[in-house]
Amino acid sequence: MNTQLSADGLWHDLRLLDMQALLAGELRTTPGVIAVQGGRITYAGPALALPEGLSTSGPRHDGGGALVTPGLVDCHTHLVYGGQRAGEFALRLAGASYEEIARAGGGIVSTVRATREASEEALLAAAAPRLEQLLADGVTAIEIKSGYGLELAAERRQLRVARALGERHGVTVKTSFLGAHALPPEFAGRADDYIAQVCDHMLPALADEGLVDAVDAFCERIGFTLAQTERVFQAAERLGLPVKLHAEQLSDMDGAALAARYGALSCDHVEHLSPRGIAAMRDAGSVAVLLPGAYYALRDTHLPPVEALREAGVPMAVSTDHNPGTSPALSLLLMLNMACTLFRLTVAEALAGVTVHAARALGLQATHGRIATGVPANFVLWQLQEPAELAYWFGQRPACRVVRQGRIVEGGR
Numbered sequence: 128m129n130t131q132l133s134a135d136g137l138w139h140d141l142r143l144l145d146m147q148a149l150l151a152g153e154l155r156t157t158p159g160v161i162a163v164q165g166g167r168i169t170y171a172g173p174a175l176a177l178p179e180g181l182s183t184s185g186p187r188h189d190g191g192g193a194l195v196t197p198g199l200v201d202c203h204t205h206l207v208y209g210g211q212r213a214g215e216f217a218l219r220l221a222g223a224s225y226e227e228i229a230r231a232g233g234g235i236v237s238t239v240r241a242t243r244e245a246s247e248e249a250l251l252a253a254a255a256p257r258l259e260q261l262l263a264d265g266v267t268a269i270e271i272k273s274g275y276g277l278e279l280a281a282e283r284r285q286l287r288v289a290r291a292l293g294e295r296h297g298v299t300v301k302t303s304f305l306g307a308h309a310l311p312p313e314f315a316g317r318a319d320d321y322i323a324q325v326c327d328h329m330l331p332a333l334a335d336e337g338l339v340d341a342v343d344a345f346c347e348r349i350g351f352t353l354a355q356t357e358r359v360f361q362a363a364e365r366l367g368l369p370v371k372l373h374a375e376q377l378s379d380m381d382g383a384a385l386a387a388r389y390g391a392l393s394c395d396h397v398e399h400l401s402p403r404g405i406a407a408m409r410d411a412g413s414v415a416v417l418l419p420g421a422y423y424a425l426r427d428t429h430l431p432p433v434e435a436l437r438e439a440g441v442p443m444a445v446s447t448d449h450n451p452g453t454s455p456a457l458s459l460l461l462m463l464n465m466a467c468t469l470f471r472l473t474v475a476e477a478l479a480g481v482t483v484h485a486a487r488a489l490g491l492q493a494t495h496g497r498i499a500t501g502v503p504a505n506f507v508l509w510q511l512q513e514p515a516e517l518a519y520w521f522g523q524r525p526a527c528r529v530v531r532q533g534r535i536v537e538g539g540r
């Protein structure tokens with residue numbers, strides 16, 4: 128991180144993204160100011176309505192007319208792992224499918240081998256520069272999953288590194304335990320035994336250590352069955368932990384409907400989501416997390432049912448799904464662009480998808496993804512004329528100043 132300057136004081140000459148209008152599908156900004164005290168926002172709105180006490184106290188920060196949005200939220204990542212899988216990228220280009228590679232002992236399991244071999248220090252050293260890339264795009268809260276250890280000690284290392292990243296970089300980190308990501312080789316042919324291990328040993332131990340904020344699973348032909356997924360959810364429920372699911376990415380397993388029954392925070396990927404799954408998610412208030420990076424990198428052609436989700440009023444979030452296999456993406460703004468170009472989200476929908484809805488997918492809706500009185504100061508000043516530019520440019524890093532957890536960070540990192 129470049130600086131540790133407090134953001135307390137009055138931020139003036141800003142153009143605030145109107146989040147109310149955004150949720151109604153409109154891109155609008157209003158001139159305004161933000162007051163910060165003790166790392167929290169005490170006022171955001173027109174300068175004329177600023178309560179008197181706030182206008183005189185503390186330092187002044189000149190926004191220079193910058194566009195201001197809430198800090199972005201990357202609500203689905205697998206940021207901590209060993210190695211990389213460029214070789215598989217080449218295999219896929221030569222015609223092998225993701226599922227074929229996985230069944231041949233590559234895929235997730237190859238990253239498991241590299242992660243198990245890595246020390247906590249090595250995992251941290253590998254993940255930190257990746258996190259810095261995401262932060263440079265204005266990310267102020269991020270979810271990080273385990274799932275490349277698939278044994279207690281290695282899963283613990285991943286989650287401890289996720290927590291350490293949050294502390295070192297001053298960024299809100301939510302962890303998800305993804306022990307049910309793939310079957311580790313030592314359990315070949317004994318998936319039910321592995322799930323018992325996940326539910327009865329790994330999850331309770333890691334939750335007891337305070338390392339688990341939510342529980343995730345990979346319900347898929349190359350992952351775990353619906354029945355096995357439900358056992359994981361039951362274990363989460365026993366511990367009072369919220370659930371989420373990698374659902375219907377490669378096929379329709381009816382996972383979303385199951386997750387919704389357990390009040391899932393989100394169902395993620397959802398390319399093959401059925402009308403039944405959509406209805407269940409709507410009723411449960413689960414967020415659909417769209418992951419265009421994985422869709423793109425796998426050269427998928429089966430689009431998620433965006434129009435049906437929109438019609439049903441299911442909130443849609445957008446995230447990087449950063450992982451070494453299917454989405455080596457390190458820019459949430461690029462995902463914003465792809466959500467529009469590939470999935471046909473409107474810019475307003477995509478922007479809501481990396482702010483309010485992404486925060487909700489992490490259970491952070493009260494504190495993140497918006498700029499309001501009382502919430503921790505997380506907002507981004509962008510060197511841009513209009514909000515649509517956030518989705519329009521790609522490969523640019525237009526965040527000029529980020530306020531993250533009440534601290535000013537130049538250039539985002």
Ligand code: DI6
Binds near residue numbers: 451
């Ligand atoms: N879905 C994903 O997008 C990642 N995991 C999952 O269940 C991919 C993980 C990998 O290929 O390493």
Ligand code: FE
Binds near residue numbers: 373
């Ligand atoms: Fe994922």
